[in-house]
Amino acid sequence: MTEPLLTVRGVKTYYGNIIALKGVDLDVHEGEIVTMIGANGAGKSTLMMTIFGAPQAREGRIVYAGTDITRMPTHMIARMRIAQSPEGRRIFPRMTVLENLQMGAAIDEFAHFDEDLNQVFSLFPRLSERAHQRGGTLSGGEQQMLAIARALMSRPKMLLLDEPSLGLAPLVVKQIFDAIRELNRSQGMTVFLVEQNAFHALKLAHRGYVMVNGLITMSGTGKELLASEEVRAAYLEGGAH
Amino acid sequence: MANPVSAAAPSLDYGRIAREALVTGLVATAILGPFIGLITVQNMDHQLILETRWPLLAALIAVIVGVRVFFSLFVWNRAVKIKKVAPARVPFKIERFAAPFFLGLLFCYPIFVLAGLGAGGSIKWIDNFGIQILIYIMLGWGLNIVVGLAGLLDLGYVAFYAVGAYSYALLAKNFGLSFWVLLPLAGILASFWGIILGFPVLRLRGDYLAIVTLAFGEIIRLILINWVDFSNGYAGISGIPRPTLFGIPFNATDKGFAAVFGLEFSPIYRTIFLYYLILALALLTAWVTVRLRHLPIGRAWEALREDEIACRSLGINTTTTKLTAFATGAMFAGFAGSFFAARQGFISPESFTFMESANILAIVVLGGMGSLWGVVIAAVALVGGFELMREMDFLKMVFGQDFDPTQYRTLLFGAAMVAIMLWKPRGLISTREPTAFLKVSKSVSGSHVSEGHG
Ligand SMILES: Nc1ncnc2c1ncn2[C@@H]1O[C@H](COP(=O)(O)OP(=O)(O)OP(=O)(O)O)[C@@H](O)[C@H]1O
Numbered sequence: 001m002t003e004p005l006l007t008v009r010g011v012k013t014y015y016g017n018i019i020a021l022k023g024v025d026l027d028v029h030e031g032e033i034v035t036m037i038g039a040n041g042a043g044k045s046t047l048m049m050t051i052f053g054a055p056q057a058r059e060g061r062i063v064y065a066g067t068d069i070t071r072m073p074t075h076m077i078a079r080m081r082i083a084q085s086p087e088g089r090r091i092f093p094r095m096t097v098l099e100n101l102q103m104g105a106a107i108d109e110f111a112h113f114d115e116d117l118n119q120v121f122s123l124f125p126r127l128s129e130r131a132h133q134r135g136g137t138l139s140g141g142e143q144q145m146l147a148i149a150r151a152l153m154s155r156p157k158m159l160l161l162d163e164p165s166l167g168l169a170p171l172v173v174k175q176i177f178d179a180i181r182e183l184n185r186s187q188g189m190t191v192f193l194v195e196q197n198a199f200h201a202l203k204l205a206h207r208g209y210v211m212v213n214g215l216i217t218m219s220g221t222g223k224e225l226l227a228s229e230e231v232r233a234a235y236l237e238g239g240a241h
Numbered sequence: 242m243a244n245p246v247s248a249a250a251p252s253l254d255y256g257r258i259a260r261e262a263l264v265t266g267l268v269a270t271a272i273l274g275p276f277i278g279l280i281t282v283q284n285m286d287h288q289l290i291l292e293t294r295w296p297l298l299a300a301l302i303a304v305i306v307g308v309r310v311f312f313s314l315f316v317w318n319r320a321v322k323i324k325k326v327a328p329a330r331v332p333f334k335i336e337r338f339a340a341p342f343f344l345g346l347l348f349c350y351p352i353f354v355l356a357g358l359g360a361g362g363s364i365k366w367i368d369n370f371g372i373q374i375l376i377y378i379m380l381g382w383g384l385n386i387v388v389g390l391a392g393l394l395d396l397g398y399v400a401f402y403a404v405g406a407y408s409y410a411l412l413a414k415n416f417g418l419s420f421w422v423l424l425p426l427a428g429i430l431a432s433f434w435g436i437i438l439g440f441p442v443l444r445l446r447g448d449y450l451a452i453v454t455l456a457f458g459e460i461i462r463l464i465l466i467n468w469v470d471f472s473n474g475y476a477g478i479s480g481i482p483r484p485t486l487f488g489i490p491f492n493a494t495d496k497g498f499a500a501v502f503g504l505e506f507s508p509i510y511r512t513i514f515l516y517y518l519i520l521a522l523a524l525l526t527a528w529v530t531v532r533l534r535h536l537p538i539g540r541a542w543e544a545l546r547e548d549e550i551a552c553r554s555l556g557i558n559t560t561t562t563k564l565t566a567f568a569t570g571a572m573f574a575g576f577a578g579s580f581f582a583a584r585q586g587f588i589s590p591e592s593f594t595f596m597e598s599a600n601i602l603a604i605v606v607l608g609g610m611g612s613l614w615g616v617v618i619a620a621v622a623l624v625g626g627f628e629l630m631r632e633m634d635f636l637k638m639v640f641g642q643d644f645d646p647t648q649y650r651t652l653l654f655g656a657a658m659v660a661i662m663l664w665k666p667r668g669l670i671s672t673r674e675p676t677a678f679l680k681v682s683k684s685v686s687g688s689h690v691s692e693g694h695g
């Protein structure tokens with residue numbers, strides 16, 4: 001087996017004196033879709049932000065593409081071609097859709113902007129209709145699409161998505177998950193996905209992890225986790241269809 | 242068509258304008274009534290008696306309502322239109338005509354004044370109105386980079402103005418360097434101080450940043466007051482060399498401007514020269530701002546204003562982004578400062594008080610953060626308005642010899658602030674012009690987007 005693209009080993013993250021991650025181990029291989037599920041407050045978003053260096057891990061190591069990024073500043077991590085659609089989307093509200101997308105291409109000084117624009121517009125045609133609308137006036141689903149599209153504009157090798165289905169209609173969720181699958185299949189993009197929508201997210205994923213209280217308690221292929229009694233009881237009850 | 246709204250030009254809602262004008266009048270009456278309408282004076286027996294000044298009150302209210310209606314009809318009307326057609330590229334018609342008109346007016350202003358009033362009478366108008374307003378427009382545009390674009394609330398901007406002024410004054414007096422060498426140098430020194438201020442405040446935002454920048458402005462002023470050997474303290478620096486036109490001074494000697502060009506000596510030439518100099522400096526500021534907004538660094542400033550964390554995760558180095566914003570803003574204050582010193586020939590710490598920072602910030606905020614046009618309107622209204630009050634001698638005929646209109650400056654200033662914040666909480670021109678437009682005939686279907694230039 002080759003080296004994983006992303007390796008997380010024994011990572012502990014604190015907010016002040018409160019420990020949020022209690023020693024997390026996790027691997028994401030190149031070309032994989034990996035899903036992490038867990039209850040509210042388990043530490044999923046914290047892990048995602050720790051990979052991005054904000055906050056930094058107090059203990060442990062995070063290695064990406066052979067480079068230790070544990071102590072790297074956030075903007076340098078982003079320049080290693082990891083892109084993120086963070087929790088809460090964090091689009092630029094007063095800037096237009098187009099300008100938001102431009103900021104996604106900022107690390108290359110907008111060099112391949114026009115080219116990539118066509119690609120994200122074909123992925124999310126809705127955004128092309130709204131190209132000159134201010135980001136803050138988009139609907140929730142459109143904002144989510146914009147956050148993902150903006151992350152894609154940097155031509156990432158690895159994409160981190162924090163709850164992309166949050167607050168979206170089932171049809172839009174399907175659209176977004178289809179888009180993720182398509183990116184993975186056609187471009188071999190590596191995706192690390194945090195989701196509450198466990199059923200769809202695990203179906204989409206090659207592998208999955210379950211996080212409870214700042215620790216990984218289970219891992220396996222998407223199918224294995226979907227079949228597991230514990231996962232069904234805790235995260236899928238009533239949700240499976 | 243995707244965008245039917247833009248086809249039908251929205252008609253003016255006269256009912257709404259009338260209603261708003263009425264409300265304006267009522268608010269103005271409520272605010273101004275007690276202050277302007279009533280006055281206590283001492284009579285012969287040294288008793289205080291109450292006198293009324295209804296005509297003045299009525300005149301002021303009429304002016305305020307008039308301005309309100311004017312804005313409803315010609316200025317804000319535009320913003321409303323833009324909101325309605327927000328999804329598409331809006332052809333900024335007003336800007337297209339307003340910019341050349343405004344520039345033409347600025348270039349011709351001294352000529353008009355000269356033609357109308359003659360050399361003797363026009364110095365005051367070119368200097369007090371033209372140059373004074375342009376200095377504030379330039380300072381407003383400079384601060385706009387820091388506050389309006391990058392979203393960093395700076396209450397100590399006048400410190401960089403002071404650095405520019407003292408740099409020029411001290412270097413010109415002590416080393417005899419010319420204005421044209423010192424102008425860029427003053428800008429560089431000011432931006433250097435911008436970076437010095439930037440470093441400690443990198444982690445601060447909003448209120449905390451404002452307090453630290455305020456303190457910074459005061460520190461610079463206190464240093465200038467107390468380090469007497471360096472800056473001559475309260476007494477200030479006088480006899481600062483005046484700028485020359487490529488070596489030709491504006492004085493009455495044989496080598497002076499008037500003699501060289503075979504004209505009769507008059508101080509008006511220097512005033513006109515200074516006018517065009519500050520005009521050029523101000524336009525440089527605007528041009529740089531407009532250009533930068535289309536470059537990576539300017540876009541990063543605006544993104545920083547919107548969401549710092551998102552910026553970082555998009556690979557933007559927020560440290561350098563903030564420092565360049567402080568440095569660029571400070572540089573223009575430095576230019577303006579050295580111009581100020583050269584124009585006055587005398588500077589002292591008095592000119593660089595917190596009140597100045599507050600005025601400049603007020604111009605930026607009232608104008609609408611980030612808007613170059615807003616700064617122009619606010620600067621003309623505030624600075625021009627102040628200067629104009631000095632000229633209102635005719636009011637003395639109406640209200641008696643004791644009436645001094647300048648005493649009402651601060652009052653009117655406050656009233657204007659309150660009024661604008663009530664009607665336009667985001668400033669006079671709050672629409673932000675996008676910097677990016679879709680090109681047609683991309684793979685994107687053309688019906689979604691109207692024509693635009695990229
Ligand atoms: N900035 C912060 N300061 C202090 N505590 C924090 C902070 N951010 C998160 N926490 C705490 O850390 C724990 C993990 O939070 P995190 O946001 O990672 O949860 P999550 O798994 O993403 O939950 P959800 O599914 O609700 O998004 C929670 O107990 C939360 O209260």
Ligand SMILES: [Mg+2]
Pocket residue numbers: 044045046087162
């Ligand atoms: Mg979360």
